[in-house]
Amino acid sequence: MTVSKNPVSGNTAMLILKLLSEKDMYGYEMIDTLSKRSNNVFELKVGTLYPLLHSLVKGGYLKGYDKEVNGKLRKYYQITPNGRKYLDRMIEEWNTYASAVGMMIGGVNFES
Amino acid sequence: MTVSKNPVSGNTAMLILKLLSEKDMYGYEMIDTLSKRSNNVFELKVGTLYPLLHSLVKGGYLKGYDKEVNGKLRKYYQITPNGRKYLDRMIEEWNTYASAVGMMIGGVNFES
């Protein structure tokens, strides 16, 4: 029941993959969606996002492609099968970690 | 409803302060306690702990003192009133953050 590293830094990748597991998106769309869905808790910065997207592509978790929208090229990203596996693993680790923190600080224990 | 930074890296400080809010401890004791209480999820390393303790002392959140145990000097740490305030703030932010992650990944939403 050990988690690989600190599953909290490195957490942003999980959120991005989760978004893309639902539908393809481009960068700015991810920032907006993340912000809205989380009630402005997540304020992902472009300086964080773009390097992260590139590294996820390099790792084989995402695939990027260009799409013309309103006569403008946008870079869309699509999750790969490996990306889905990776996402599942990250979510598992997050649950383990968050549950342990909950135990420590006496919060709600939301896992058996 | 915005959290200061990423409340996950920097999370270790919260766990340490939480331990010390219950009783004074020395370094190794914190590592052991953290490990046992979390079912080995947290494996805090000394290379992480000692610099962290020093910075918490410098920040006024902890006070250190020497105590002789079995004829040996140990460095015990005690949380300060400021440390308790800081801890409360960190726990609040953690709950906000963890709840938002839960919302994102479709986990359990344990906050209103």
Add this chain to the structure above:
DNA sequence: TATATTACATCGACAGCCGATATATGTCAA
């Protein structure tokens, strides 16, 4: 006596994240 364990400590390196900066296009109001 040699090895392991406890205990504290520091250093260099790496990774994640962000602010600043750059570039290009589109929109909207003065």
Add this chain to the structure above:
DNA sequence: TTGACATATATCGGCTGTCGATGTAATATA
């Protein structure tokens, strides 16, 4: 129409958190 703002992608330098490696010293154990 010009300047300001928003959208969109991108990179770079720096900061912080974390860890592995290493060092030291005392005690316990085999």
